[in-house]
Amino acid sequence: MDAFSQLMTGFAGVLGWKPLFYCFIGCLWGTIVGVLPGLGPLAGMVLLLPLTFGLDPASAIIMLSGIFYVAMYGGSTTSILLRIPGQSASVIPSIEMARQGRAGPALVIAALGSFVGGTLSVLGLMLVAPPLANLMIAIGPSVEVVLMLMALGVITFVSGGSRLKTAAMIILGLAVGTVGLDKLTGLPRFTFGNLGLADGLSFTALAIGLFGISEILLNLERSEAIKAIRPKLRDLIPRWKDLKEATPAIGRGSIIGFLFGIVPGVSHVVSTFVSYAIEKRFSKNPEQFGKGAIAGVAGPETANNATTGTAMIPLLALGIPSIPATAILLSALMIHGVQPGPLLMTEHPDVFWGFVASMYIGNIILVILNLPLVGIFVNLLRIPYGWLVPSILVISIIGVYSVNFKGADIWIMVLSGIAGYMLRKFGYEMAPLLLALVLGDRLEENFRLALTMSGGSYATFADNASLIVIATVAGMLLILQGFAWVFGYRKSVADAAERT
Amino acid sequence: MTDSRETPHDAAGQGAWGRPMPARTGEIAVAIALLAVAVFFISQAALLDFGHIGLPGPGFFPFALGVALALAALMILYAMVRSPDEAAPIYVGHRDVLVTVAALAGVAMAFEQADAYLVLGTFMAFVLLLVARTTWWRALLGACLCMALVWFVFRFALGVRLPTGSFWSGLSAWLPPMFPVGLS
Structure with a gap:
């Protein structure tokens, strides 16, 4: 069956009331967490993760991915209407346009760009993932180890903060992942006779603690009075000139987002800054950038959402998450007994194609929720943060407890929340830790398996297939470094981090 | 009603009770904590079967990671000790953060017991009162409404059973049979 007919089967599965409902809930929650300052896509996904345990795998991934790509856009609503940066990826969208009283057109162009970028990236996912998965079926554990090490290496390399701290977080994540029974021998490690630790530390508790709780604690320290712009429906309509200027920028943003989406770590941040820099270079009026140029909104916003589809390619085709959001999806799928990777499309075609179809639908829901209904979501900003905090924490506590019904998991959540809060205060990133935590188990298992199969020869990690992988990733890094050299994105990322 | 966002604290987290800590001291403290974690992993992994370099046992990977973490922590420590203390101080001990952490610890302790x-x-009312700085009756009303919603979503719609602990069973034994209690 070709990709098109498979996609139609996916649509047939998704167009029932149940998947559509969960897709809508995911998009709605994504909009809410995207709009609320301080709650990003990741915290939103992590907080809702426990609620997906009662769902079938397709509905769970549809709901969680809906949160991811819609919240990626929701951050722009905040930055435009509050004239403050929301998510790090939406720092660029011209706050200046809002200052000039053109928040409405900025919102529309951002939403259209997100829709086009998101839809094209799903098309890319649909076309690239199946052949890549077929290619990867033949690979052995040694190549998988090389792939995972390269992914973690790239995260360290492209990190916006200190590389040494990022490396420390990756190692810490891998080390924490070893707690529990050893997969190959069944021997307990670091369990101290506690049977509850046999399965390792609860990923959900750690993820909610490291991302959700630490985020809330950090936000409690910030307390700015919020005054949002409330655009009327008629103010949303952009001028013809705006559309004409935005169209090529949207096209370029789609390509940039697609290409950078596959880079592990901070793909959306990188693609956003590179897109902004490219638009400035291409513009006939570069002096207008930072003063309300529409291309400065259209390009980066499109690139931001175009990464969401391609970021799924490593997860679905290789089973390796490249960004924390896909790590959450991986964890959700594994809880449901579905192993993402080369065999996903043959063993669970309903999950893969249903997910692809849902992303098309989700992108339409994104536009519907974020344009005509933007006024409703802006009202959310009137809810005092002090009221949101206990509500979010109550959901987190119940969510963490309901995974294993163990009170100890609440302790893990609280303690990892405090640790995450302190680490983040001193510039340590949580994303590499989370990715390493997810990959650690498989990395060790495949590493030892590969050595066993090769009779203890480390040369197995340098066979032809491994060398091809290394060459490909090194080539990608060289291209990325070239972009960084030309456009200085690292400086931009650091500047943005400072501003946020 | 006052809300924490309207209260002009600051962006660096000083607020009430916030104490400045020199950035370098904090960085050194975090690096030492990482080193302690690394030493823990090395010492515990050393008790496991190490295998050999060609055929690693269950202790090999954690041991290697412990060593790598210790090296990374030492490098951070070295860099921090040598760097001048010029960065702005980092504020720790923000009142709202401490209150929330204390409330969370209370929940973790009592969740399965009560x-x-x-x-x-109680947690909800406590945080609303002390963090949202609302009036006691609003905190109480908010907590009751939230618990009703939680019961509806988790117990009724999703079928999640939360622990009843010994509180309600103790209360129902004490009350006459005409007052049956027990929500969960």
């Missing part, structure tokens, strides 16, 4: 709804309701 009734989950009672614990979460």
Whole structure:
């Protein structure tokens, strides 16, 4: 069956009331967490993760991915209407346009760009993932180890903060992942006779603690009075000139987002800054950038959402998450007994194609929720943060407890929340830790398996297939470094981090 | 009603009770904590079967990671000790953060012992009162409404059973039979 007919089967599965409902809930929650300052896509996904345990795998991934790509856009609503940066990826969208009283057109162009970028990236996912998965079926554990090490290496390399701290977080994540029974021998490690630790530390508790709780604690320290712009429906309509200027920028943003989406770590941040820099270079009026140029909104916003589809390619085709959001999806799928990777499309075609179809639908829901209904979501900003905090924490506590019904998991959540809060205060990133935590188990298992199969020869990690992988990733890094050299994105990322 | 966002604290987290800590001291403290974690992993992994370099046992990977973490922590420590202390101080001990952490620790302690709804309701009211700085009756009303919603979503719609602990069973034994209690 070709990709098109498979996609139609996916649509047939998704167009029932149940998947559509969960897709809508995911998009709605994504909009809410995207709009609320301080709650990003990741915290939103992590907080809702426990609620997906009662769902079938397709509905769970549809709901969680809906949160991811819609919240990626929701951050722009905040930055435009509050004239403050929301998510790090939406720092660029011209706050200046809002200052000039053109928040409405900025919102529309951002939403259209997100829709086009998101839809094209799903098309890319649909076309690239199946052949890549077929290619990867033949690979052995040694190549998988090389792939995972390269992914973690790239995260360290492209990190916006200190590389040494990022490396420390990756190692810490891998080390924490070893707690529990050893997969190959069944021997307990670091369990101290506690049977509850046999399965390792609860990923959900750690993820909610490291991302959700630490985020809330950090936000409690910030307390700015919020005054949002409330655009009327008629103010949303952009001028013809705006559309004409935005169209090529949207096209370029789609390509940039697609290409950078596959880079592990901070793909959306990188693609956003590179897109902004490219638009400035291409513009006939570069002096207008930072003063309300529409291309400065259209390009980066499109690139931001175009990464969401391609970021799924490593997860679905290789089973390796490249960004924390896909790590959450991986964890959700594994809880449901579905192993993402080369065999996903043959063993669970309903999950893969249903997910692809849902992303098309989700992108339409994104536009519907974020344009005509933007006024409703802006009202959310009137809810005092002090009221949101206990509500979010109550959901987190119940969510963490309901995974294993163990009170100890609440302790893990609280303690990892405090640790995450302190680490983040001193510039340590949580994303590499989370990715390493997810990959650690498989990395060790495949590493030892590969050595066993090769009779203890480390040369197995340098066979032809491994060398091809290394060459490909090194080539990608060289291209990325070239972009960084030309456009200085690292400086931009650091500047943005400072501003946020 | 006053809300924490309207209270002009600051962006660096000083607020009430916030104490400045020199950035370098904090960085050194975090690096030492990482080193302690690394030493823990090395010492515990050394008790496991190490295998050999060609055929690693269960202790090999954690041991290697412990060593790598220790090296990374030492490098951070070295860099921090040598760097001049010029960065702006980092504020720790923000009142709202301390209150929330204390409330969370209370929930973790009492969640399985007492009734989950009672614990979460108390937590909600406590945080609303001290962090949202609302009036006591609003905090109480908010907590009751939230618990009703939680019961509807988790117990009724999703079928999640939360622990009842010994609180309600103790209460129902004490009350006459005409007052049956027990939400969960």
